[in-house]
Amino acid sequence: MKPKISVIIPTYNREKLITETIESVFNQTYKDIEIIVIDDGSTDNTVNIVKKLQEQSKLPFRVELLLENLGVSAARNLGVFLAKGDYVSFLDSDDYWFSDKLKKQIEFLDSNQEFIGVGSGVAYTNYNNREIVNFRKQTKLNKENEKYELLYQCYIVTSCFLIRKEALILAGLFDVRLSKTEDRDLWWRLPRFGRLGYIDEPLVRYLVHNESISKIQSKNTAKTYIPALDRTLWYYRDSLSKKQIDNIWANAYMMIAYDSANAGDNISTIKNIIKSFRYGNVNIPSLRFMIASIYKSIF
Known part of the structure; x- marks a missing residue:
């Protein structure tokens, strides 16, 4: 039987964090899932750690190795092409899910067919002591103004969402030409194919540390954000x-x-x-x- 949910974990040089990330998937109360890890050309011990976890897994667990670092968008897209589930959830290799994350989200989507995806709140966590330092709600979209709200203030963490795979494919997946804005660009496109829901509680732990992708890429924001936003505003020009x-x-x-x-x-x-x-x-x-x-x- 094919799994209902495919969990896609792109990773690059995360030997210190990847175990905690994958174990949070093992600990999910919802079990009809498969794990797909895409290693994006790691040069540390990440691959060996992942393969040991694969051997321990009671869940379907696939590991794919990219020979060079192609970027997180390419890794995520490959995961989608390999996914057998009807639903996809991305998990960055420095994030962590609380145990009922997938259970609550699949129940929401099964009960609300007009929604193509559902997100949640985030617990921002200190790297050194794992203490929660802040809670943040993601963008909650009202049906009447969802496109404006998403474009005006898009606070969405990719690891928070569970998405119908069909909608991801229709939206065109992640744009590999973008770096800093690849996630927002996708979330901006998705409402063309259905609504995005929200569960008003933190189901994801976002680890705050110096090697996070968001910090490394902060200098690239303008080069990627402005063209992506300009393109999206053209799509929605008659709605705003x-x-x-x-x-x-x-x-x-x-x-x-x-x-x-x-x-x-x-x-x-x-x-x-x-x-x-x-x-x-x-x-x-x-x-x-x-x-x-x-x-x-x-x-």
Whole structure:
């Protein structure tokens, strides 16, 4: 019998974290699943650790090795092509699921056929002591304004979602040309094929550490985010008002400025703050943070 859910875990040089990630799948209360690990050309001991876990697994467990590092999008897409389940859930190799994550999400999708996927809240966790430092809700979409809300403020962690595989394929999977924005780009496209739901509780632990993909790629935000957003706004041009589009662009440039401030790039921070102002929507808390970051780096 084929599994109902395919869990896809892309990984690259995660020898210190991959065991905890995979064991969180072993510990799921919902068991009709398969595990697919795509190693993206690791040069450390990740592959050996994964193969030992494969030997211990009571679940169907497949390991595929890429000979070179092609990026997380290519690894995830390969996982989808290999997946036997009707549902797909991605799990980054530095994240961790709480034990009832898949059970609650499959129950939601089985009961709500108009939804193509469902996400959850996130528990942000300190790398050193594994203490939860913050809870964050993901973007909860209202049917009337879901496209605007998703484009204006897309706080979605990929490991939070369970998606119908058919919808992923229709949406075109992850764009391998993108780096920083590959996940948002996909979530922006998915509402063309159905609704995205939300379970209002943390079902995923997001580990905060210096090697996370989001930190490494912070300097690449503008190069990938702006073209992806521009393309998506063209798709949804008849569904959004001019004011909504202006708000989306203002927030996008403020987000890029925020990333630039985190990366210590003061010139890019200032340029993108100015671009955000041109659209007439100012995020005061973010602006205060960036001004403080610039001041601190100078003085």
